Amino acid sequence: MKHPALVLAVLALGACTSTYEGPKMPKGTALPPPAETAAKAPDISVDLMKQVTQRLSADDFEGRAPSTAVEPKVLDYIIAQFKAAGLQPGNHGKWLQPVPTVEITGKDFSPLAVTGNGKPMSFSFGDNYVAASYRVVPHTQVKDSELVFVGYGIDAPELGWNDYAGVDMHGKTAVILVNDPDYASKTEQGLFKGRRMTYYGRWTYKFEEAARQGATAALIIHDTFPAAYGWNVVNSSWTGAQYYVQTPTDGADQTKANGWVQKPVAEAILKAAGQNLAALSEAAKHKGFKAVPLGLKVSFGFDNGIRKSTSNNVVGVLPGKTRPDEYVLYSAHWDHLGHCTPDATGDDICNGAVDNATGVAALTAIAKANAEAGAAARSQVFLAVTLEESGLLGSEYYAANSIYPLDHTVGGVNMDALLPSPRARSYAMTGGDKSDLTSVFRDTLADEGLSEVPEDHSERGYYYRSDHFSFAKRGVPMFDVSRSTDLFEGGKAAGDKISEDYTAHHYHAPSDEYSDSWNWDGIVEDVDLYYALGRTLADSDFWPNWHEGDEFRAIRDKACAAATGGCHK
Numbered sequence: 001m002k003h004p005a006l007v008l009a010v011l012a013l014g015a016c017t018s019t020y021e022g023p024k025m026p027k028g029t030a031l032p033p034p035a036e037t038a039a040k041a042p043d044i045s046v047d048l049m050k051q052v053t054q055r056l057s058a059d060d061f062e063g064r065a066p067s068t069a070v071e072p073k074v075l076d077y078i079i080a081q082f083k084a085a086g087l088q089p090g091n092h093g094k095w096l097q098p099v100p101t102v103e104i105t106g107k108d109f110s111p112l113a114v115t116g117n118g119k120p121m122s123f124s125f126g127d128n129y130v131a132a133s134y135r136v137v138p139h140t141q142v143k144d145s146e147l148v149f150v151g152y153g154i155d156a157p158e159l160g161w162n163d164y165a166g167v168d169m170h171g172k173t174a175v176i177l178v179n180d181p182d183y184a185s186k187t188e189q190g191l192f193k194g195r196r197m198t199y200y201g202r203w204t205y206k207f208e209e210a211a212r213q214g215a216t217a218a219l220i221i222h223d224t225f226p227a228a229y230g231w232n233v234v235n236s237s238w239t240g241a242q243y244y245v246q247t248p249t250d251g252a253d254q255t256k257a258n259g260w261v262q263k264p265v266a267e268a269i270l271k272a273a274g275q276n277l278a279a280l281s282e283a284a285k286h287k288g289f290k291a292v293p294l295g296l297k298v299s300f301g302f303d304n305g306i307r308k309s310t311s312n313n314v315v316g317v318l319p320g321k322t323r324p325d326e327y328v329l330y331s332a333h334w335d336h337l338g339h340c341t342p343d344a345t346g347d348d349i350c351n352g353a354v355d356n357a358t359g360v361a362a363l364t365a366i367a368k369a370n371a372e373a374g375a376a377a378r379s380q381v382f383l384a385v386t387l388e389e390s391g392l393l394g395s396e397y398y399a400a401n402s403i404y405p406l407d408h409t410v411g412g413v414n415m416d417a418l419l420p421s422p423r424a425r426s427y428a429m430t431g432g433d434k435s436d437l438t439s440v441f442r443d444t445l446a447d448e449g450l451s452e453v454p455e456d457h458s459e460r461g462y463y464y465r466s467d468h469f470s471f472a473k474r475g476v477p478m479f480d481v482s483r484s485t486d487l488f489e490g491g492k493a494a495g496d497k498i499s500e501d502y503t504a505h506h507y508h509a510p511s512d513e514y515s516d517s518w519n520w521d522g523i524v525e526d527v528d529l530y531y532a533l534g535r536t537l538a539d540s541d542f543w544p545n546w547h548e549g550d551e552f553r554a555i556r557d558k559a560c561a562a563a564t565g566g567c568h569k
Contacts, residue, residue: 042369044527046520052081052361054514056334057353064352065338066311066386067101078314078334078384081364086371087316090381091403097313099386099397100246105305106132106140106239112261114147116296117272123265125302129219130238131259133304134207136250140257141301145173145216147269147294151284152177153206153218158554159191160287164213167291173217173298174210175266178203179226181285183459188432191287196432197461199473199551201226204464207258217257217298221266221277228460234260243390245397246308257300272296311335313394314384315403316367320538321375326566327404328538329381329412329478330366330530331395331467332359333388337508347510354502354512358418360384362527369531376538378410388416388467395467399474407559408566411437411477411544413534414468415526420518421498422489423525426451430480431463434552436544437477437533444532453484475556477544479533483526543567 062070079095089095109125123129133140151163153176180201185194192198199205203220210218224230267277273294283289336352367382381404385394429441445452468478485495506512546553560567
């Protein structure tokens with residue numbers, strides 16, 4: 001996975017439980033009767049999950065790097081498992097959905113030069129700023145572009161908030177604060193959900209919005225606490241190859257360049273403009289903030305090495321018996337890092353057993369369980385997606401080029417990095433109570449004898465960092481749930497130790513390997529829960545929506561209003 005989200009999200013989960021307030025449903029829809037709310041899984045095949053995990057993480061699969069010589073062998077194996085589980089080819093009679101990608105590697109970066117109000121300033125690449133281009137061009141050049149401080153760079157009509165109001169950004173470079181206006185809150189109360197990060201706080205959104213506003217470039221000001229990681233992470237992530245889904249325009253609708261600047265760099269630039277970063281940051285937290293032209297110009301450039309390639313998603317389907325044109329998704333990414341930095345023994349294969357051979361194993365076991373249970377009312381789609389480690393590109397491509405219409409897609413369940421451990425007492429809903437899916441989650445936990453705990457570090461925006469997000473941002477409500485570390489055997493101390501050991505010693509390392517000594521009880525508990533969540537949606541006539549005021553509600557409402565059938569009820 002792109003980051004240790006599902007592992008880190010459970011590291012410090014407490015044992016407190018949430019109060020169930022009853023279902024929240026859109027008008028005209030209903031959950032199944034209480035006795036049918038949670039769909040109990042047939043026995044999940046542990047042997048099947050062991051077999052799939054062990055095979056996918058074997059050395060001869062070379063860490064499952066996409067677009068390499070080993071990919072066809074990996075795909076053949078997954079297809080064979082999908083067939084054996086009872087699935088049908090899910091892409092118009094085919095198992096594969098090609099995902100065209102482009103790799104862009106920046107090189108020969110010039111300094112970031114700022115001119116205009118006194119002595120020119122120059123900031124070096126890497127130590128002071130980083131940048132990349134979403135455009136497939138051999139050279140990127142930003143020249144004498146006016147700098148405009150745009151606060152948090154948010155345009156949220158449903159909240160009556162627009163940091164770009166009254167400013168024409170064409171030809172200009174947006175200087176943007178990281179996270180969203182409520183990030184320092186101690187609670188989750190506030191226009192932007194208080195401490196809990198919204199999508200408007202994610203750096204991906206800020207670059208997308210700057211492009212929509214017509215900006216030439218966008219620069220985010222790095223600050224460790226609201227970013228949730230240090231400059232070292234930014235530097236390492238932005239100084240190598242960047243991967244994108246190919247588009248018909250080769251990214252021509254994007255900014256010329258996107259990047260980050262160190263906080264002291266931003267302070268120096270604003271001081272030269274006669275401004276103060278702290279004062280402007282405080283002003284930007286309040287509704288009605290107006291963008292501030294800085295009276296300075298920025299220039300920088302770099303060359304781009306370009307490589308285009310194609311990887312593949314694997315798509316299987318179980319057709320529904322009464323409403324086959326309505327769909328429930330299950331997703332897990334099959335890719336990992338391939339060959340990586342060798343360990344002390346010289347092993348350079350990052351096998352990705354936990355991340356994410358376990359997810360594909362769960363996907364296969366859930367498919368088999370559903371096939372054995374018989375067809376659900378709705379069709380169920382099983383996606384083994386590629387290029388998650390490169391930025392959620394496989395799920396992004398499917399969501400942008402959906403085989404099954406998103407306005408006919410009820411919702412779904414994503415599975416990523418299932419950690420071997422004993423069973424846990426509780427689970428967290430990553431992203432918090434964003435949609436009507438919370439009611440299904442709480443009913444299912446109750447049926448399983450489990451409790452709910454709040455997501456830890458909600459300010460870090462984990463909901464926006466795994467494959468389900470590619471669907472959520474297009475309006476499809478998606479489950480992302482994580483097992484807590486409060487174990488039935490050994491309690492929280494034992495659970496924390498297991499999670500911390502994986503994160504410190506095995507995450508994205510050659511030692512993430514399959515072992516016969518794994519305890520599968522926690523993974524089986526996960527898969528039972530995932531099965532119940534998805535099967536409940538598949539057997540009901542429930543059309544979940546995002547809660548009023550959620551950042552994805554307007555997208556879903558617009559899609560449903562325009563749909564024929566599907567979520568237009």
